[in-house]
Amino acid sequence: MSTLAVSARTPVFRRPTMPTARCLHHMMHSQLTIRGELVAATGLSQPTVTRAVTSLVGAGLIHERPDLVRATGPGRPRIPLEMTPTPWLHIGAAIGADGGTLGVFDTRGRVLRETTFPPYTDTTGTADTAEHLIAGIHRLLSRLAVPVADIGVAVTTPDTGFLGGRLTEEFGCPVTVGDLTASLAAAELLTTGATTDPILIIYLDRGLTLAVADDDGVTAHPVDTDLGPEILARRLIDAGFLPDQKPRGFTGLLPGETPQTPQLRSLLDDRARDLGETVARLTRDTGAGTVVLAGPGFTVDPGGYRELALAVNPNVDKRVAIRIVPDAATLARAVARTVALDRLLSDPVAVHAELIDRNQL
Template sequence: MPNQAHFSASFARPSTPAAKCMHHIRLGQQLIRNELVEATGLSQPTVTRAVTALMQAGLVRERPDLTLSSGPGRPNIPLELAPSPWIHAGVAIGTKSSYVALFDTKGRTLRDAMLEISAADLDPDTFIEHLIAGVNRLTTGLDLPLVGIGVATSGKVTNAGVVTASNLGWDGVDIAGRLNYQFSVPATVASAIPAIAASELQASPLPHPEQPTPITLTFYADDSVGAAYSNDLGVHVIGPLATTRGSGLDTLGMAAEDALSTQGFLSRVSDQGIFANSLGELVTIAKDNETAREFLNDRATLLAHTAAEAAETVKPSTLVLSGSAFSEDPQGRSVFASQLKKEYDADIELRLIPTHRENVRAAARAVALDRLLNEPLTLVP
């Protein structure tokens, strides 16, 4: 069986020859070895050894039926990802609901489900039992072995996979240890914000060794607020974010997490006499209430200021917007984009993860596949 150690995800770029070849083959259709040599910058013998090891692990296969004759010499046999030999479980924990899914080695969703249970309203042990039951339900009837489980969560995560998250009411919860004991497979635990940034990294081609790596900044505003970016080494969290400025919300000097997370924002709004149980409810109220709309626009403006400060630090070519602040409030999103343009005077592509489901799937997939994509040969049973 795989190593039973549990750990916090690092979301590094693939660095070993096997991981680099795996990444290219996973994202492509059919590739020949010479194309892998060109794409990775590795030598022919190194690529040959890496491909052989991946084939022996059952991760890659040859397609001799697709071989095209190229004259004398050894034919170039195309390579492709083999049918998934294993499954990988991923979990994205939310305050009110959590997402559980099974993925194959290409990252395709095999089965998934939303668990409509509140992590904030249950004690951690009871909640984790619900997660374990959810994973067991999804794996029932599947013949492929489970070789790892990943968890994305709000809050702070130690290298041992211990979580402290104020919005969940968790203080030092060893979720990695519980899942590792239950399933006897490695458990990867990471904060949701770098996990979403990692999902962008995992879906992007590796840059050629001689080309600069474009930087992608992911900015998240939901149950928590934060930013992470990816470069040639992997994913890095930006923190602390810039403090907020004066506004109708009366947030001058407050930490962005306290002022602009969904709960923090709704608390600021309630101080002004407008009460809503969710962001979606406030957006609905704002259709007929100009003051509520002004507060939403204030939040969008402050988020843009915070994002601009983060962008000035890392100079990204792409900014990915993620979380309900952007997906549930289209007018606020427009305010954000306009304010960002005023404060960050550089060419930048804006991209939106449009739904909550896509956000949680991206985070769950990233933690589920992190070990496979960085150490593919260590998962071989």
């Protein structure tokens, strides 16, 4: 293993700004393109795009396809460009209180291999989580001969540096450790065009955290609220729906009986209204134009969506687009992909140079 010292780092989480990154980001979403299309898509000058393309070709990320040139009239033929088969891999993990996802991604952001992951809780501890991650990464990389460029991990619990340091020690590559809510906001930011209205992510897991994304990047912080799983569990215990024990997360809190009793339905509707009022307040306070509600706190009770909507809709501007992400697997994959590709979408040529320094290319 290389002896190159590589430190764990926090993610950048903003739209690509370097010309190479902006061109590569556009090419991730298209099969073939030409330099003129990159000029139009990125707003960069023709010489700047030409230099960026040359750098990306040199880094092995894209190549020319002269075999696909079509005659369009007089003048120099326009040679199509496409991304190369991935020259290296990116590892990404998203870990919440109810479990998460660990995946291997190519340079286009496509998932190559994926597995689920145990919850990241106070009882498992950061050290145990790191060892589970290490074992999982080794399993996913079995019989894959392509080098690993970097590892990204998004967690709901603040990391002291041990997690990133342990992964760096094991794999000898750069490690990004970021906040899960911020990672989800970054995923949303990278799939939207420039906007003057912030994007608000409200994530409810152990507690409620929010992240605001705009053209300047992503900021995230927790919100002081009683909407977490412990308060819901206490209300269910007091009402006789749960035994007197402390659950760790939202999963398993609600009984599986159908239909729900009027008493339980009333308790859950009260909670949904409280949640809706909080969403409406945070939307107004941040001036968001897009709001994404995610995490098990929003999906634990699908029957409460109507009450949540009744609390939100009259109290926010009708132009605000609000949606819930009900599929935990889709959410976890988006987070893992974003934190895994953070370095690539910041400075793709530097990723290539670092791999050369490690004698991986």
